[in-house]
Each structure stands twice: as structure tokens, then as C-alpha cells.
Amino acid sequence: MSEQRIAVVRTQEPDTTTSTTGPTGATGPTAAGIGAGAVGGVVGAVPDTGTGADGGAGTGAVAVAVAHPNIALIKYWGKRDEHLVLPRTDSLSMTLDIFPTTTRVRLAPEAGRDVVVLGGRPAEGEALRRIVTFLDLVRHSARLPHRAVVESHNTVPTGAGLASSASGFAALAVAAAGAYGLSLTATGLSRLARRGSGSASRSVFGGFAVWHAGRPGQDTKAADLGSYAEPVPVADLDPALVVAVVDAGPKAVSSRAAMRRTVDTSPLYEPWAASSRDDLTQMRAALLRGDLQVVGEIAERNALGMHATMLAARPAVRYLAPATLTVLDAVAQLRRDGVGAWATMDAGPNVKVLCRRLEADRVAAAVREAAAGGAVHIAGPGPGARLLPEGGR
Ligand code: PMV
Numbered sequence: 001m002s003e004q005r006i007a008v009v010r011t012q013e014p015d016t017t018t019s020t021t022g023p024t025g026a027t028g029p030t031a032a033g034i035g036a037g038a039v040g041g042v043v044g045a046v047p048d049t050g051t052g053a054d055g056g057a058g059t060g061a062v063a064v065a066v067a068h069p070n071i072a073l074i075k076y077w078g079k080r081d082e083h084l085v086l087p088r089t090d091s092l093s094m095t096l097d098i099f100p101t102t103t104r105v106r107l108a109p110e111a112g113r114d115v116v117v118l119g120g121r122p123a124e125g126e127a128l129r130r131i132v133t134f135l136d137l138v139r140h141s142a143r144l145p146h147r148a149v150v151e152s153h154n155t156v157p158t159g160a161g162l163a164s165s166a167s168g169f170a171a172l173a174v175a176a177a178g179a180y181g182l183s184l185t186a187t188g189l190s191r192l193a194r195r196g197s198g199s200a201s202r203s204v205f206g207g208f209a210v211w212h213a214g215r216p217g218q219d220t221k222a223a224d225l226g227s228y229a230e231p232v233p234v235a236d237l238d239p240a241l242v243v244a245v246v247d248a249g250p251k252a253v254s255s256r257a258a259m260r261r262t263v264d265t266s267p268l269y270e271p272w273a274a275s276s277r278d279d280l281t282q283m284r285a286a287l288l289r290g291d292l293q294v295v296g297e298i299a300e301r302n303a304l305g306m307h308a309t310m311l312a313a314r315p316a317v318r319y320l321a322p323a324t325l326t327v328l329d330a331v332a333q334l335r336r337d338g339v340g341a342w343a344t345m346d347a348g349p350n351v352k353v354l355c356r357r358l359e360a361d362r363v364a365a366a367v368r369e370a371a372a373g374g375a376v377h378i379a380g381p382g383p384g385a386r387l388l389p390e391g392g393r
Helices: 125-142 164-179 188-195 222-226 255-265 269-289 291-309 322-336 357-370
Strands: 063-067 070-074 079-081 091-095 101-108 115-118 147-153 208-211 230-233 237-246 341-345 352-358 376-379
Touching: 063 164, 070 269, 070 291, 079 255, 091 269, 101 164, 115 125, 125 147, 125 164, 125 188, 125 255, 147 164, 164 188, 188 230, 188 376, 237 357, 255 291, 269 291, 291 341, 291 352, 322 341, 322 352, 322 357, 341 357, 352 357, 357 376
Parallel strands: 115 147
Antiparallel strands: 063 101, 070 091, 091 208, 101 147, 208 230, 237 352, 237 376, 341 352
């Protein structure tokens, strides 16, 4: 695929919520306006028909995309609409430069069903259902009925609270949009990725990204259009995230189920959501002035608050393990020793420690000792999701 074809961007996006209408007329920042590290444009693996309509353009098309996970510094926890995957609060993340997911989508007009292979094994159960539902959405937008063959390779331990669904659905959104000939802006791709997994909306972008919750009480189309991620301006922070894997096994409760239970039953949920809105405002200001200490302090309190909401759910959801707390102790000790280090945890026991890149080796050594044999990785800010040229070959 030539560079020129990769740069195809259109500002009128196909509607991803309804099948019968054409472009909605919604506009967003084009990929071209996003800058380095963001998605490299949207992208048809096949010539863009301009309508997404079936003219044979997508038949047999192949597209391969790569995306990286992101770690939220202001967490997404709680949906206001499960079908559209609309969050209750804005969230903010850093995309990593490690653990990419590579996904290949090939249209298979002759096939009667989608074939999905994850890490070399046929997908089944809930994982398969989610991907087929996502492909249905893409087919609906592209007005192309063909089934697809999806092959995805994750380099991050799946289901361990390490954002594998973020890189997974961001890569799938970009590859499926390419294969089906949907020409979306980066904003449109972010909305599409959101439907697979909320956090995936942020992995469309490199560096720091904010995912807007959008306004409640709108009709379906307006609500869908209002919720997308975009890059966040930051000063030179030179950040690193040290990832301590204390348990790489799959989580006992899915984030989807845990969020629902927290929103429905935790008396701490609404106070956390309110404080998270303030956290976001303060963090954006700190990012802009390059104040990593304030960014770290806000990230740690926001994550601990999120886990507090879960612990207060009925019955409680507890992702934090004894080893998690040991690593948190090590992070507190680093601070007492004068090293800037702040922890965040997602839907799993693993800990990500924000620090300066210059101090990342020292932080990693302290965390490795505390993690008692668990793997430790150092990540910097990574790139946005993108199509690989020539179908990844
Ligand atoms: O996108 P999901 O359903 O995997 O939810 C992810 C939620 C957290 O990782 C816990 C927080 C976040 O904002 O990424």
C-alpha cells in the first residue's frame, strides 16, 4: 500500500450506529491534524468508494493493523450505556511502546461465518461473540455482508488487567475498517474501537489521550458521536511506566461485570465519579505544565479510589492481591528515598508505576524485588494504532 493511500482521510464519517443512513455529516479532527504518534490516517486497504457501499471494492480485501495498550492515569470505571459503551466519566491514559497487538482481517465472501484465531487458537465463547458482534457493526457501517477471517496476536498476557482488550480492539477496529473499505477519521476509528472495549478508544492515539464521556440524555446518534478519544497536549515529561506483573493469569471477574456491579451497588461510586472529574481537570493542567509529581499523585489517588469503589460493592470486587500491596509499599519507600514514583492498578493485581524515564531502572529494580519473581517491564509513551503497509507483509 502506498503512503498516499494510507493518508486517505475523509471528514464525513459513516454512521456506526444505524445501518440505513449514509454519512452523518459529523466531523472531527482528521488524522492529518493529530501529529506524530497518532494514527497515521485512515485507511482503506481497498480503494475508498466514498460511500462504504458494496461495489465489490472490499471483496477479498486484507488489512493488517498494529496497536499498543494504554494505561489509564484517570480511570474509566462505569458505563452509562452498555450497548454503545458510553462511560460515566472522562478518562485519560498513556499509550505504551510495549506489548503490541497485531491483527489481520481478511474478507471471506465465500464463508458462512466469521473465523477468529487468537494467538494461534480458534476463539470461542465470549471472546468470539464479542468479536463477531464488533464485525457486525463494521459490516453494518460498510453495508457489506461478507464474513471475515481474523487473526490476532497479542504480546501482552490476556485478561490480566494489562489492557489487552484496548490494544486488541484498537487493532481490530483499524484492520476491519481497512478490510471493509470504511474510510474513517481518527475520531471515527476511536468511536468504533470504543464499541469493542471502552479503553480501546484511547489506544487509537499515541502518547497521552483523553476519552470524552460525552453528554448524557442525548439520542443514540448524538450520544455515539459525542464519545471519543483525542490526544492531550503535554509538556516534556519524559515519563516511563514500570509494569510489575505479579500475576499474569486471567482475572476472575470481567471488567464489564465488575463495573456493572460497582455502579449498581457501591455507595462509594458516585463520590469517586465526582472526584474523578476534578482529578481530570487538575491532571490536564499538570500535564500541560510538565509537573510529573502532580500527575503521579493524582493518578495514584484516582486508581486507589476506583478500587475503593469496588471493595465497597455488594458483593465486593477485589482485584488487588497481597503482592500488589507489597509493590505499593515499595513504591512508597521509593518516594521516601526521594524517587518520584506513583502507582496505578487496573482490573487485576498488576501494578504500573509512573516515574521519570531517567529513574526507571532504579524503580524497576525496587519493584522487581517486591514483586517476588514477577516479570517487570519498562514502557515509554508509544504510537497510535496504524495499518501496516502492504497488508503487513
Ligand atoms: O475497556 P475495558 O472494559 O477493558 O475496561 C478497562 C477499565 C480499566 O482498565 C480498569 C480502567 C481504564 O480506564 O482503562
